[in-house]
Amino acid sequence: MAYVALYRKWRPGSFRDLVGQEHISHTLAHAIETGHVGHAYLFSGPRGTGKTSTAKILAKALNCEQGPTPAPCNVCESCRRVNDGTSMDVFEIDAASNRGIDEIRDLRETVKFAPAAGRWKVYIIDEVHMLTSEAFNALLKTLEEPPAQVVFILATTEVHKVPATIQSRCQRYDFKRITAADIEGRLQYVAGESGIQAEPDALALIAHQADGGMRDALSILDQCAALSDEIITAERVRDILGLVGRDWVVRLLRAIAAQDAAAVLTTIADLLQAGKDLRQLLGSLIRELRAVMVYQAAGPLSGVDSFESSQEFLEEMAGVFSPERFLPMIRCLHDALQELKWTSEPRITVETALLTLCRPEAAAAPLQPPAAAAADAARLTQLETRLAQVAAALAALPKTAPAAVPVSTARPVLRAAMSAEKPAEETLPVAVTEEGKQIWQKLLANLRAQPDKGPVYACISKGRFCGMNERQFLIEFSSRFLKLRTDRDDYRMILEGELMQISGQPLQLVCSLAASDEPPAPPRPPVKKTAKKSPAPQPIQVDMSQLPPQAQQNLEKAVSILDGDFITPPSDS
Amino acid sequence: MKYGAFMASLRQNGLQHVYLLAGEEPYYIEKAEQRLLGLLFPGGNGLQDGLQKLSGDLPLNDLAELIETMPFLTDKNVILLRGSSLFREKKGAAAEDEKDKKSRTGRVQERFLDLLTAMPETSYIIFETDGKADKRKRLYKTVEKAGALLEAEPVRAWTIDEWLRSKLMEMNRQLDSEALRYFMSAVGMMQTISLQFLDQEFNKLAMYTQTRQFTKQDLLQVFSSIPEVSGFAMLDAISAHDAPKALSLLERQLEDGVFPPLLLAGLVRHVRQLWQAKTLQNRGVRGRLLGGPLEMNPYIAEKLGRAAQTFSEAQLHDVFLALADADYQLKTGQAGPEVLEQAVIRLCRRE
Numbered sequence: 001m002a003y004v005a006l007y008r009k010w011r012p013g014s015f016r017d018l019v020g021q022e023h024i025s026h027t028l029a030h031a032i033e034t035g036h037v038g039h040a041y042l043f044s045g046p047r048g049t050g051k052t053s054t055a056k057i058l059a060k061a062l063n064c065e066q067g068p069t070p071a072p073c074n075v076c077e078s079c080r081r082v083n084d085g086t087s088m089d090v091f092e093i094d095a096a097s098n099r100g101i102d103e104i105r106d107l108r109e110t111v112k113f114a115p116a117a118g119r120w121k122v123y124i125i126d127e128v129h130m131l132t133s134e135a136f137n138a139l140l141k142t143l144e145e146p147p148a149q150v151v152f153i154l155a156t157t158e159v160h161k162v163p164a165t166i167q168s169r170c171q172r173y174d175f176k177r178i179t180a181a182d183i184e185g186r187l188q189y190v191a192g193e194s195g196i197q198a199e200p201d202a203l204a205l206i207a208h209q210a211d212g213g214m215r216d217a218l219s220i221l222d223q224c225a226a227l228s229d230e231i232i233t234a235e236r237v238r239d240i241l242g243l244v245g246r247d248w249v250v251r252l253l254r255a256i257a258a259q260d261a262a263a264v265l266t267t268i269a270d271l272l273q274a275g276k277d278l279r280q281l282l283g284s285l286i287r288e289l290r291a292v293m294v295y296q297a298a299g300p301l302s303g304v305d306s307f308e309s310s311q312e313f314l315e316e317m318a319g320v321f322s323p324e325r326f327l328p329m330i331r332c333l334h335d336a337l338q339e340l341k342w343t344s345e346p347r348i349t350v351e352t353a354l355l356t357l358c359r360p361e362a363a364a365a366p367l368q369p370p371a372a373a374a375a376d377a378a379r380l381t382q383l384e385t386r387l388a389q390v391a392a393a394l395a396a397l398p399k400t401a402p403a404a405v406p407v408s409t410a411r412p413v414l415r416a417a418m419s420a421e422k423p424a425e426e427t428l429p430v431a432v433t434e435e436g437k438q439i440w441q442k443l444l445a446n447l448r449a450q451p452d453k454g455p456v457y458a459c460i461s462k463g464r465f466c467g468m469n470e471r472q473f474l475i476e477f478s479s480r481f482l483k484l485r486t487d488r489d490d491y492r493m494i495l496e497g498e499l500m501q502i503s504g505q506p507l508q509l510v511c512s513l514a515a516s517d518e519p520p521a522p523p524r525p526p527v528k529k530t531a532k533k534s535p536a537p538q539p540i541q542v543d544m545s546q547l548p549p550q551a552q553q554n555l556e557k558a559v560s561i562l563d564g565d566f567i568t569p570p571s572d573s
Numbered sequence: 574m575k576y577g578a579f580m581a582s583l584r585q586n587g588l589q590h591v592y593l594l595a596g597e598e599p600y601y602i603e604k605a606e607q608r609l610l611g612l613l614f615p616g617g618n619g620l621q622d623g624l625q626k627l628s629g630d631l632p633l634n635d636l637a638e639l640i641e642t643m644p645f646l647t648d649k650n651v652i653l654l655r656g657s658s659l660f661r662e663k664k665g666a667a668a669e670d671e672k673d674k675k676s677r678t679g680r681v682q683e684r685f686l687d688l689l690t691a692m693p694e695t696s697y698i699i700f701e702t703d704g705k706a707d708k709r710k711r712l713y714k715t716v717e718k719a720g721a722l723l724e725a726e727p728v729r730a731w732t733i734d735e736w737l738r739s740k741l742m743e744m745n746r747q748l749d750s751e752a753l754r755y756f757m758s759a760v761g762m763m764q765t766i767s768l769q770f771l772d773q774e775f776n777k778l779a780m781y782t783q784t785r786q787f788t789k790q791d792l793l794q795v796f797s798s799i800p801e802v803s804g805f806a807m808l809d810a811i812s813a814h815d816a817p818k819a820l821s822l823l824e825r826q827l828e829d830g831v832f833p834p835l836l837l838a839g840l841v842r843h844v845r846q847l848w849q850a851k852t853l854q855n856r857g858v859r860g861r862l863l864g865g866p867l868e869m870n871p872y873i874a875e876k877l878g879r880a881a882q883t884f885s886e887a888q889l890h891d892v893f894l895a896l897a898d899a900d901y902q903l904k905t906g907q908a909g910p911e912v913l914e915q916a917v918i919r920l921c922r923r924e
Contacts, residue, residue, distance in 0.1 A: 023781065023794040023795055026781060027777055027780045027781040027795065028780075030780045030781070030783075031780045034780070036776075036780060038776075044797075046828070160831075164767075167770070168599075168767055168769045168770055168773075169769075170773075171773050171776065171777060172770075172773065172797045173777075173797070174797045177828065286909075286911070290911045290914065293911070293914065293915065293918065294820055294914060294918075297816045297820065297918040297921065297922075298816040298817035298820050298918075298921075299817060301817055301820060301821055301824075323918065323919075323922070326915065327895075327911075327912065327915045330908070330911055330915075331902075331907070331908060334902075334907055334908055334909070335907070338906070338907065455901060481897075484894060485894065485897065488894070490898075
């Protein structure tokens with residue numbers, strides 16, 4: 001007899017065998033016991049979680065010679081036929097390859113006939129989201145009022161693609177990802193029954209790699225059993241799946257945290273010598289950093305997958321990296337991952353990326369203990385507040401005609417508050433020269449010619465060149481958002497690099513906001529238009545001492561907030 | 574007549590010969606239809622021979638003929654007409670056509686209306702239409718006079734109580750206080766409430782547990798997830814700076830297959846609203862008064878205002894820019910869902 005893959009051999013045969021879906025098996029079993037079988041079911045969930053298996057168990061349970069029973073015997077003619085796929089009353093339709101209206105019309109024609117051998121006719125439509133909209137419409141009518149003794153079971157991995165009209169006619173069951181512990185337990189059972197020897201660590205690793213899908217887990221076990229000589233070890237599983245061991249990832253992250261460039265480079269060399277895939281390495285590092293980021297923010301979470309990471313390691317890393325560092329680090333690794341697709345020297349790409357992570361200035365915040373970081377943050381906040389106060393005082397001074405192009409705007413306080421993370425740049429006198437204009441035009445042309453810098457061009461093209469000196473290059477924006485976006489480090493680095501290339505000298509980019517710009521204002525309430533403008537109201541004298549204490553207090557508060565005069569309220573007419 | 578009154582009138586007044594079941598809640602229409610057919614054909618006897626199901630628009634003459642036909646092999650002749658536009662308001666060109674037709678078929682309509690007011694003893698007609706019926710139509714007024722009408726109005730979160738009570742009574746079960754709170758908050762987050770969906774979920778729940786009282790855990794186990802419920806719950810958790818809950822809900826939505834840019838759009842909207850509320854509060858607009866400029870329900874605006882007070886402007890500004898970057902990176906494949914996680918973490922941080 002031909003070899004049968006483990007996932008087919010160990011497909012669950014009854015509700016009891018279903019792993020990790022107790023909420024569904026229990027409900028369906030009770031529905032069969034009480035005779036409350038629905039006419040249409042919709043099973044949704046990720047791959048390998050037991051949707052088709054549950055559909056087949058339900059079909060067997062309804063048609064079993066001993067039943068209808070929640071525990072089909074798997075021995076009688078009817079059960080065996082369902083298991084073999086030769087039952088006359090159970091129709092398994094693959095909607096991915098029978099997705100048209102003609103197939104659904106055929107189904108509608110046959111659905112009215114009574115079951116051939118069993119009690120119920122069961123239609124299992126797998127991957128139902130692949131049906132065309134016309135096919136869905138044709139199915140709708142049949143689903144709404146199916147003939148008696150017909151049960152439809154629709155299975156899908158993408159329930160959001162199933163029209164709401166179909167969903168509302170079905171009883172929906174959400175299959176959950178199976179937990180790693182449940183998968184591990186089942187793998188142990190299957191390995192034991194099949195005579196496969198495996199280390200517990202190896203099974204745990206397979207369970208993690210299966211990502212909640214039992215079919216994937218059994219397939220990996222099958223593969224490992226075929227390729228291993230005696231006992232399946234964790235090391236062997238890693239080799240077969242091309243995984244980078246956790247030890248490598250831990251070593252690398254510790255080296256990055258310690259800014260030990262030499263350790264990073266030797267680890268990469270060792271990895272390459274061991275024949276590991278660099279893409280896998282970057283992917284593992286991204287997942288690990290993400291796990292640390294989530295752990296640092298929210299502690300251990302049951303719903304969020306933390307992959308293989310041990311809590312001790314997460315805790316250790318969470319204490320080392322500052323929260324601001326994660327995203328730039330992950331972004332850097334993502335960039336390297338993208339670059340790996342095209343580069344002829346993958347080793348150099350990975351080394352560069354990891355060495356960048358080692359340099360604290362490459363990350364958003366310096367690498368230091370959280371307490372010191374907090375002290376520095378407090379100092380920074382103090383400085384920023386003082387700077388904002390100075391800027392406000394300067395703005396309050398009477399304006400003199402500036403010789404240089406003004407960089408500050410009419411609202412310095414607000415600007416300072418809006419860009420609180422960055423002190424205002426000191427601007428030297430600048431002039432709009434012919435050379436400057438040429439550099440500006442060349443800058444735009446260079447950016448336009450490079451498709452990967454399209455977003456930078458889109459921002460900068462909305463700006464206006466305002467002049468340059470030997471150190472700075474000024475651009476003015478009419479939009480606050482564009483100014484702020486261009487001012488950020490990633491765009492600034494690109495632009496300053498381009499300016500360096502064009503002018504041959506380092507130029508600092510200075511972005512300013514056109515004076516007429518207003519901060520984003522929320523929509524105002526509709527105001528009734530008045531026919532003509534009323535004259536300015538005259539201030540009146542109010543003797544506060546005549547008022548009761550509460551009213552006096554309220555008025556004083558209002559005056560302190562609004563800072564105005566008392567006037568007679570305008571009449572409604 | 575509302576659903577409750579309609580069902581009560583069926584019990585008290587017995588059967589009429591003409592019914593109109595109209596409205597935006599198909600669940601009520603379906604239930605009323607089942608009840609009517611149950612009364613017309615007790616135990617299903619005669620249903621096969623006596624019921625004629627029709628759909629779409631039929632000429633009035635044909636309809637009148639069907640009504641006047643004597644029943645065969647049964648004692649009743651029941652016509653169930655679904656999806657007819659007879660009770661819908663016609664607009665524009667369709668209204669002009671209607672006028673033309675009326676002038677030509679005025680006599681036919683008169684005859685049909687007369688027939689409805691004096692139905693044969695053995696005939697019954699049930700009109701079903703989705704959406705509101707046009708109350709100005711003569712046909713509507715005639716049905717109102719000669720028979721009974723059901724107006725199936727859509728259920729809102731604040732009117733779900735009645736339905737929930739009757740459903741629990743029908744199942745002979747109860748919800749404990751925690752489960753009830755959870756159910757009400759989940760329903761409150763649904764954009765449209767589908768009673769058909771909720772009915773199915775409660776049927777499942779009854780199959781899942783045999784205890785008389787449902788708990789919150791039962792609901793969490795059995796109820797199908799609705800992305801919008803998780804989405805709003807996530808935004809609520811962000812407003813409360815509850816990072817573990819917000820991250821778990823984000824994870825759940827990603828697992829449910831919600832497209833990451835959609836989640837990002839929800840986050841952007843929320844940050845924008847918080848920022849707007851913050852700006853308005855700085856200008857002295859507070860409490861329920863925020864509702865006007867924000868174009869929101871005053872109660873929700875007040876809640877948003879309270880949440881906005883816990884965020885600094887700089888924080889909202891930074892996250893807003895970070896989300897703009899995340900949008901570009903997500904759509905160009907330069908980043909994964911971790912950019913969303915980072916945004917959620919930054920928002921949940923108390924500054």
